Structure formats: C-alpha cells, structure tokens
Amino acid sequence: MADASDVLVERLIAWGVDTVFGIPGDGINGVFEALRKQKDRIRFVHMRHEESAAFAACAYAKFTGRLGVCVATSGPGGIHLLNGLYDAKMDGAPVLAITGMQHSDLIGTFTQQDVQLDKLFIDVAVYNERVMSGAHMESVADLAIRSALNARGVSHITIPVDVQVQDANKGRSSRDPQHHTTSTPAYFDQLPARVELEHAADILNRGKKIAILAGRGALHATSELEEMAQRLGAPVVKALLGKACVPDDSPYTTGGIGLLGTAPSQDVMEDCDTLFIVGSSYPYIEFLPKPGTVKCVQIDVDAQRIGLRHPADVGLVGDTRTCLRALLPLLKDHDGSFLKKAQKAKADWQKLLEERGTRDDKPMKPQVMGWELGKRIPANAIVTSDSGTITTWWARYVPALRGQKHSCSGNLATMACGLPYAIGAAVAYPDRPVYCIIGDGGLSMLMGELITVAAYKLNIKIVVIKNNTLGQIKWEQMVFLGNPEYACDLYPADFSAIARGAGLDAIRIEDAKTCGSQLDLLANKKEPVLIEAVVDQFTPPMPAKIKASQALKLGEALARGEPNATRIALTNAYDKVRELV
Template sequence: MATTAADVLVDRLIAWGVDTVFSLPGDGINGIFESLRRRQDKVRYVQVRHEEAAAFAACGYAKFAGRLGVCLATSGPGGIHLLNGLYDAKMDKQAVLAVTGHTFHDLIGTNYQQDVDLVKLFQDVAVYNERVAGPAHVVNALDAAVKAALAYRGVAHLCIPKDVQEMPADASRSAANVPGHSGDLVADTGLTPGAKTLQAAADVINAGKRVAILIGRGAIGCAAEVEQLADAVAGPVVKALLGKAALPDDSPYTSGGLGLLGTAPSQDAMKECDTLVLLGTSFPYLEFLPKPGQAKCVQLDIDPTRIGLRHPVDVGLSGYVRPILTALLPLIEKKADRSFLETAQDRMAKWNELMDERGRRTDFPMKPQVVGYTVNQFLPADAIISVDCGTVTTWAARHLKVRGTMMFSASGLLATMGNALPYAVGAAAAFPGRPVVAVCGDGGFTMTMTELATVAKYNLPVKVVIVKNNTLGQIKWEQIVFEGNPEYGCDLHPIDFAKFAEAVGVPGYTVEKAEDAERIIGEAFRQPGPALLQCVVDANEPPMPGHATTAQALQFAKSLARGERDRWDILKTVFKNAVREVI
C-alpha cells in the first residue's frame, strides 16, 4: 500500500504497465528508490553507469519494444546527463518518460546544492514538463505525462523535489482535486482517411509510370502490405535507415538504403521515378530525393505536420501505415509494364555482388566491409541490432542483412555517437534472452563503454562488435570530401577493448586479419552470454556514397593536394575500389 508520494508514483507507473526503469541512484531520488526496492517484484530496476546511458536505454527500449521507456535521474547533474539520450528520443519520436529529483521544495531558488531548474532546462526536449507539487499532485501529473509521451511520441518529464517524495501519501488535497478522476488510458489516434482522399492518392499512384516507394520506421510491421504495393505498382522499395527492418533485405522488391550510406540502385530509383510514395518516413536529406517538379508524391505519416515536410506532396494521408495501405491497396491498379522494377532488381543484383566482393577482400589492414560481411553470417534470425553513428553506420547499413524477425535501429535525426551499447541494454531488457548485437565504432564505443559493466552485471546476451580504426572516421572523411581540407583532430589514442572487456568480466576477442575473421567472429558469437569483438580495420577505407558527385570528387582532390598525410594510401584504396567496381 502506498505510504509516500514516491509510492504513489511507482504504483501508478506499474498501473500503466511499466516493468523496467533505467537509472543510477542519487540522493535526490532516494525516496523513489526506496519505493522501487519494495516493489522490485513488479518493476525491474536496471542500473547503468551514466545517466546518459539511462536515457539511451529507455529510448532503445521504446524503439524495439514499442512501449513507454522510463529513465530516472537524480537532481542537478544527474538530470543534466539525461539530455542527449532524451533528445535522441525526441528527434526519433519515441515515447520516453524521464523522472528527475530536485532539492528540497522550500530551498529551490536559493543556490542550494544541486539546485538546477530541470523543468526550465527540459522545456525544449519535452512534450510534457512539470514539477510535482505534492503527493496529491502525483497521479494527475504522471497520467498527463504518460499520455503526452504516448500520444505525441515524445519525451515527458516529471521533476519531484526530494522531500516531496517522502511526504505521506495522504497529505492535504485541494477540494477541486477529486480523487480518481484521472484515467490511465490513451486513445488510439490512428485514423484512416476518407474514401475521397484514398481515391485521390490511388489516382496519383495509378497515373505514374515509374513509381518508387520510400519507407521508414513507420512502416515496420507492414512488410506484407508494402510488398503488395510494390508488386502492384512494379516499383522498387527504397529504405531510410530507421526503416531497414521494415522490409527484409532479401526481398525482391527492395533496392536497399538511401543517402550517403545507401546504395546506387536506390539513388538511381530516386533520380528516375515520376511518382514517389512516402510511407512512415521523414527522411531528412533532401538532396537524395527527387527534385521538386520531377515526381508526383503521395505521403502517409502518423504526424500530419510532417506531410510535405521534405518533398512537395500531391496527396497526404495521416494515420498508421498498415490500415491506410489495407484500405488503399484495393484501389491500386496492377501495372503491366514491369521494366522500372526489373531494372532496379538487375542493378541491385550487381550491387549485392559488389558488396559481397568487398566483404570477401583479403587486404591488410583488414577492410571494414569484411567485418559486416562476416558478422552477417552469424546473426541469428531473431537478432536485435543496434548501430552507432559514424562510418560504422555505413558498413552496417550496407553489409548487415535484415531477415526473419530481426530488429534494427540507430540514432536517426540526432545522429549521436555512443547510442549503440545502451540501446542494446534497453533491447535486452525489453526482450530477455533474445540475442542482441551492438555494432560500434571505436569513437562511439568509448563514449559509453562503461555500460559494458552493465551488460556483465546482468549477464545480458549482447555481442558487442567494435570496428576499430583509431580515428573519428566519419568526421575525417567529411573534412576531406565535403570541406576539401586535410583531416585534423580525428586521431584516437588506441585502446585494447578486448582487455577492457576481460577487466569487466566479458570475454574479449580481437581480429586483425581477414583470413582470421570467420573463425574468430564465429567464436565470439558462439560464446554463451555477452562477448566483445574488436575488429582492427583500415582507417583509409572511405565510406563513399553509392554515387559520388562531381563536387565531392573535387573537394576530395583538393584535400589531397593540400597535404592530406595519408593521401597515397587513400588514393591507392580509392583506385582499387574504382577498378573493382568497373570490373
């Protein structure tokens, strides 16, 4: 029975179906921790080593489980540390509740210890943001926060002063605050458009001769409907990064990813289509989309404010992708001309051959493509894959093949480093026993590497794959290719991650040669429980886009002419890649 305001909070979280809270203790939340301790049979506390990781884990939990992610942080610095992970949730539209502590309610604003106004600090990141005034305020505020997070697919924040947490649950209540008036239910807002709008969308699609489909995270769970649409319109399905798991990579309809880490066939499809169908995506890189005026466009999105955000839209349909497609498909006429799809399929077959050839290379230093290609052979069909931000994202997007019931995610619009390992913690908490793989660069891994201790503490079945090149590779190549300058400030001091893993109780493996990759990577994946695999790769292998532009080539040449120190090794690598691609 609830005896304190903190008890009321935790009991209400349980009523909402919350079963996991990611946190690190602190004196500003001791009252809540005592309530969690006495309810540990109903809600699981997962201890992380840094509050940023708690927010990342909550975001990963929300992404993979499709449920509310919850993180808890102490006052002052604890709450501040949450922000990067919370912005990741905000920008990728994930429902996360952050609960923070605060100093004593009657010392707020007096420069007391850890007296940081977290409500003011969180006002940009949160769709709901409130300080709890007392025990009678808890249920009302928590219900409003959870509803806002779920309905708006965003971050909600509650800040509770430390002494308020320990106040008696039956403390004074205003006469207007009628007990039991707040409900723990969120209405389903996924409406299906009317018949007239559906027919207008079908008319645009039916009139197209070269229809391309771009899918994002909103299309996850809709693979059958997406393939039916692709078959009817005889068009390729291009995938935004967060939509990688929406359609298996071995589907005959997909041409793979789009953008700098995408495929040449997908870029070709965007350049040549006369009709574009956007399904559950807010793909931000406008330069890879059809030019305005080139293609008619139909967009489906749960958020009506995102209709037409990236590309001019002729018909917009707001709601969930699956019910809209179910209603739309009977109105789509099957195209007799299959040439646009067949051309994309032929190009994709050649692209896959090229990727496989690069993945089997035996050069030394080992090529990063070898890691993705080889890891792919050992991925269980139900694996959950989290990927860090950097050049490692390119290798994972191109070489890891989603199949079966695999899940895949990365930091989307925020594109933050350090997310993969805490995402994996969140995924393992959401799906106990299911295999999880965190694919990290050495730069991103070092930002949250202490969470390997979290993996060890709970014996989570997480395999950590580190693509190690001792440089901030993505920044290095951006300096060279986009800025036309030699790289500067990107070198990283080498760390032996396998030894670090052993130090925290996780088996560590190292592979440096391509001929050893299959054997060692296989050993790591066959290891029961967690394991860490550091793969030492060539730092001069560029993650070039599917089609490099003339401007990129000129900046690349300019950088080398200005004195890029590894220019000869880089030129040799690029020349070899170009020759292989032509052959």
C-alpha cells in the first residue's frame, strides 16, 4: 500500500528532483520515512536551520534552472522557511516547500505547534495547498511542482501528520484521474508578434547611442547579448543578478549599475538616447534615464514586468535569447562610437579599481581582498555573495568570467543567504569549486551551516570579510539620513577558531602584502576552508558618482556626534587625495 508520503516522493522523482534540503521533525515524519525508503534515488541534505534550507533550495534553483525543494516540520519549522522562500519569490526561482501540520482533527484547537501554514504562506506562494487526504496527494503534488516551474515562483504543500500516512487510493473520487504528466508547456520559446519585433527593430535602428541593461533573465543569452552589442554599438550595463550574463572582461560591458556599479555604466545611462532592457526589472529607477528622455525597448518573459521601471515604447514578452535571435536579422550595423567611448571609460575605471585594490594600508582595505581573490577564482567556479558592504566588494572587484555563475539575494537583499547559497551550489555541482564571499554580520546569522559544509565535505571557500561592524547599515545611517551610526558594532569574534571548531580548515589574512601569497596556498585545495580577512571598517562602499546630497548628509552625521568622526573623515579625505593624485 502506498501512502500519501510515498506518492509525494514518487512524484518528486518523476519530475526529476534529486535533492531535498531541510530538517526532520515529528510533524513531518511520514514524509521523511518516504524519503528514507527512496534514499538511493533522492538525496536529503540535512541543514542546521530551516531558513538555510530554503536559501539552499533557492540557490539550487537559480544555478540549475531546476526545481529547488525544501522540507520542514510543523509550526516553527515551517515558519523558519519564510525568509528564504521570499528570496525565491522575489528573484523568480522555482522552489517547492513541503511542511507538516498537526493531526487534522486537532487543527484550530490550540494544540501544540498549531500553526495553519497554508494561511501563513498565502502571500509567498503561487500555489499553496493543504493536503486533505491520502487520495488528494498526487494531484496536489503535480500541480505544485508544475506551478513553481511555470511561474518561476514558490509552491507550498502542507500535510497534516495523519494524512502523511493515509492510503493514497482510499476514498479516491471518480473525478480524480491519475496525474502522470511531468512536462511543462514550452510557451517561453514562443515569439512576440512579427509587427512587435519590427517596431522594436525600428526603434533600435533609429537609436544613435543605445544602452543595453541586462539582468537575470539574460543569464543564458551571453552570445546573443554580445552579438547584439556589436551590431548596435551598445554597451551592456548589468543589473546585479545579471552579473554573469556577459563576462566582465568582455569589450561589450561596462559592468554593474547603481550604488554598487561603475562610473562608466552610469555615464552610459546618462548619455544614451535609447534604452534596451533585456531580462531585467532593476528597481532603482534613479539610476535609469528619466522617463520621456529616451526611447525604450524591453524584453521580459513576464508580461507584468514590461514598463515596470521605465516606460517601454515596445514590450516583447518572451524568452530573452529567443527574442534576441529573432531581432538580430532585423537590425542594422551601427558605427560603434558610443561603445568605443564607453570602452575607454571602462579602461580608466579599471585603473582606479587596481589602484584601490593594490594598496598596502594597515588595516587592510577590503578592496585588496576583492582584487586578489578576483584574480584567483577559476573560470569554472560558482560565486555567491551576501548582502551588505560585502556586496559592493564582490560586485566591483570580483569579475565574472566566462563560464562562471554568480548570484546573491537580489530584490529581497537579505543578509545570511551567502553560505546557504554556496551549499546549494556545491550540492548541485559537486565537481565545481564554490566561493562564498560574505561579511561577518551575514555569517553570524546562520553560522551553524559551517557544520553542514564540514559534514558533507563540500568544496567551498568561505571568504569572510571581517570589519566588526554592520557596515552597510552604518553608512546608510550617515549618508542617507545624516545620523551618527548607532548599534552597528559587532563583537570581534574569531571566525577562524569557530570554523576549526566546526571541523573546517581556516586561515587568517590581515596584511595586504601577504594576501595574494596566502590565497595562492589554497589554489588547488578541494577541501572546504574558511578565509578570515580582517579589513578596515572605516572604508565606505562609495557610489561610483557621489551626489552632493550624500556628501552633505555625511557631513551632518559627523557634526551631530558620530563616535568615529575623526577616523572616518581622515580615512575618506586621505583616500580621495590618493585617487586625485
């Protein structure tokens, strides 16, 4: 007799799922028994926190394009999944969350862990259902999986503990057929109407200074983006989640956009007369051309995203690579002068990054660690980052090479995702090295996953940029609001010792002069290791172009009692003088 949990696991396997991240518990024991019986066909990865399980499933989905799956027990276990699931929702990653509930006859009676998780998950999930009986399981599982894949979002199934072990055929309705279809419609490959393609081509052909803004939807269209950039003479500016869509050493890109971006990218956005948005809904519209000043063509697989950030004269709904291939034959060759100007600006910017990344100040500048690390990450690596000042050092100083994969928490911008992301990546690609670039604040939140890395002997290099402060928050308090920093200091934990206690090898880097040689010692090491890089906490993640309002707010913060005013003023004045010289 197959029970509901057996059917669930069989449907996962039938859909090609080979990995589940999570933590067991008595509210989900029926599902775990089914996983145990199928352990040769589907792998369970035991995390140390349910939030990490959801992050790992999200990263697995981002890096593979396949369904990420996480599982948690009833009540608090399911609640802990939510942050990672919102990360998946906001970045368009297909994830299935499976949770337990109390006995069906105790729900709503104030029993232990009586949390109706289907009600709690109503906002995060595109498909969200409570399984009512064993016979209900198959159709719900198939719909949940199909919905997550089709909508590129989160599906959630919650199953009372007694239902988990119910006969899957008992009481089955005559209107409930067997659901054995495991395919999704290939509507993403469908082309927009010919008239829309021709309208888009006409706008692009008329443009003299075209900027391409590419995001996560263009990660699989590298060749097409570069061919498009060549044809249009258009620099490719990259949103953060699109970091790997064109390699940073490509002559066609000026790098990232926004506070974490580059000066040449901002110049391109300010000078263009035509904006071509490819697979991006970059949210910070203050870095885009002002509406009405440029013509705009946008490609996105999700019709909801068309015109969301900038008015689009033409919106092409479809897969980016398919649409780019259809557009290319309709486009004329442009003279390339706009691209050449951007390339020169990029070369100047690169010299500035090198100057910042090769300094030998004490304490060590965080840019030095980014620069030295960026030169050594192999071309087949997967790189994850966290949220905070660390995101700037990764975005600017660690180049995306052709063949690499890079990601972070995009629209949610949550801390603590970096290490679980790396675990998801390493499990998905055991033959590829994974680099996790994380701050001490982010690592502290889910530090138990160091044990997970050690337990599974995952090939992850965990690079902790340690400045003993919540740096991003500190600078936001000063530069955005003009307030002195408050409550941002972190106790200076010894992460090398903590890592060794968790079963990992660890090294400590604090001298810029030996940073590169210490990293060289790890070049061929396949075992996991933690690298604790101690850096100057008074080096801010400066925007590519500083606005007068930002400088004014910083001045206000220093004048209003900022406890480190002298150090901050001297550090920034000294750095600015060096750059000018």
